[in-house]
Amino acid sequence: TGLTTLDNGFGNTAATKSAITYIDGDQGILRYRGYPIEQIAERGSFLETAYLLINGELPNAEQLRTFQHDISQHTLLHEDIKRFYQGFPRDAHPMAMLSSVVSALSTFYQDSHNPFSAEQRYISSVRLLAKLPTIAAYAFKKAQGHPFVYPRNDLGYVENFLRMTFAVPAEDYELNPVVVAALEKLLILHADHEQNCSTSTVRLVGSSQANLFASISAGINALWGPLHGGANQAVLEMLQRIQADGGDVDAFIRKVKNKEDGVRLMGFGHRVYKSFDPRAQIIKAAAHDVLGQLGKADELLDIALKLEQHALTDDYFVSRRLYPNVDFYTGLIYRAMGFPTSMFTVLFALGRLPGWIAHWQEMITDPATKIGRPRQIYTGEVIRDYVPIESR
Numbered sequence: 001t002g003l004t005t006l007d008n009g010f011g012n013t014a015a016t017k018s019a020i021t022y023i024d025g026d027q028g029i030l031r032y033r034g035y036p037i038e039q040i041a042e043r044g045s046f047l048e049t050a051y052l053l054i055n056g057e058l059p060n061a062e063q064l065r066t067f068q069h070d071i072s073q074h075t076l077l078h079e080d081i082k083r084f085y086q087g088f089p090r091d092a093h094p095m096a097m098l099s100s101v102v103s104a105l106s107t108f109y110q111d112s113h114n115p116f117s118a119e120q121r122y123i124s125s126v127r128l129l130a131k132l133p134t135i136a137a138y139a140f141k142k143a144q145g146h147p148f149v150y151p152r153n154d155l156g157y158v159e160n161f162l163r164m165t166f167a168v169p170a171e172d173y174e175l176n177p178v179v180v181a182a183l184e185k186l187l188i189l190h191a192d193h194e195q196n197c198s199t200s201t202v203r204l205v206g207s208s209q210a211n212l213f214a215s216i217s218a219g220i221n222a223l224w225g226p227l228h229g230g231a232n233q234a235v236l237e238m239l240q241r242i243q244a245d246g247g248d249v250d251a252f253i254r255k256v257k258n259k260e261d262g263v264r265l266m267g268f269g270h271r272v273y274k275s276f277d278p279r280a281q282i283i284k285a286a287a288h289d290v291l292g293q294l295g296k297a298d299e300l301l302d303i304a305l306k307l308e309q310h311a312l313t314d315d316y317f318v319s320r321r322l323y324p325n326v327d328f329y330t331g332l333i334y335r336a337m338g339f340p341t342s343m344f345t346v347l348f349a350l351g352r353l354p355g356w357i358a359h360w361q362e363m364i365t366d367p368a369t370k371i372g373r374p375r376q377i378y379t380g381e382v383i384r385d386y387v388p389i390e391s392r
């Protein structure tokens with residue numbers, strides 16, 4: 001009815017006000033609650049970042065202790081949840097397991113169904129933050145065919161996740177501090193990114209007053225796609241394909257430029273960043289560091305560096321302002337840590353969870369929030385008479 005404004009993909013439409021994350025795409029600036037991402041990634045911890053995003057301020061020592069303690073008390077999954085994993089096929093994608101089990105949490109915690117109670121919001125948030133690493137590690141174990149490793153609440157957040165993922169019962173498992181520090185940094189870098197596809201999904205589902213678990217489960221599914229969080233898996237698969245084809249970077253770039261079969265340079269381009277992605281810069285340095293420290297030289301890193309170099313000097317990419325994004329180098333680090341490709345997007349989800357929670361909370365507590373209900377420009381038939389089937 002008289003609507004004329006169409007904004008494909010919401011490139012120029014603000015869906016909400018928000019005080020959580022600031023991005024300046026032309027200057028490559030990203031700040032969580034005003035703090036530059038570079039400082040937080042260098043000096044902060046993941047749970048401190050989660051607290052900051054959700055509560056608006058960095059915690060003091062006592063507040064952080066309480067937050068960490070509360071999370072460490074909720075890491076265990078109900079035993080019945082293990083049966084979900086028995087039901088999934090062994091080659092199920094872990095993102096599908098993740099979203100299904102998160103959705104199912106609302107059947108175990110039916111007290112979560114009132115998003116207007118601050119107490120319920122807190123306990124649901126703590127449960128999710130505590131349980132998502134366990135859910136993710138169980139998905140990994142399921143694919144491996146290994147027994148689940150239960151969480152240990154005396155360990156840090158990242159340490160506990162790594163142990164649940166990689167430890168094998170009855171065998172010693174030693175945490176590698178290089179891996180712990182690198183994963184902590186990567187989770188921080190993924191923790192929020194304002195109104196991206198998955199966060200907008202969480203807000204949209206939540207705007208109908210669905211519970212937190214339902215809203216986050218939807219966000220996980222949105223993240224899964226290769227144009228969003230699934231790009232980290234797609235990047236590694238692309239590098240492997242180029243390697244298998246003899247490492248011919250030129251030929252691949254030509255394919256991308258000719259848009260052959262819709263091939264894109266995965267891990268490149270961003271809706272908002274038009275000069276560089278500040279996260280990618282930090283991650284590129286970390287990839288060199290981590291692979292060096294772990295002594296895991298990777299031919300795929302050389303291919304990635306060549307691709308980047310090529311793209312940054314090629315008119316196709318320069319004129320379209322396409323630069324490496326957060327997903328370009330992460331996969332190489334995850335691979336060096338021992339994660340299979342299918343787990344990469346799960347790691348993105350673990351990182352993004354605090355951002356999703358912060359946005360859900362900001363949305364549900366804002367009196368100005370209305371149910372998200374976009375409009376359309378109708379392009380179909382105006383009106384016609386029903387035709388009985390025998391006359392069609």
Ligand code: CMC
Nearest residue numbers: 226227228229231264265266267268269270271320325326
């Ligand atoms: N490779 C080749 N061409 C590209 C790429 C790419 N990676 N990205 C954009 N283009 C081209 C696109 O074909 C279009 O060209 P033309 O004007 O000739 O049709 C132009 O650049 C603009 O692209 P767009 O698709 O309109 O841009 P968008 O803002 O809608 O899409 C994007 C942003 C991130 C989805 C896109 O750049 C892309 O598909 N990148 C590859 C996937 C990827 O790395 N995604 C991760 C994004 S960052 C982290 C996250 O969100 O999870």
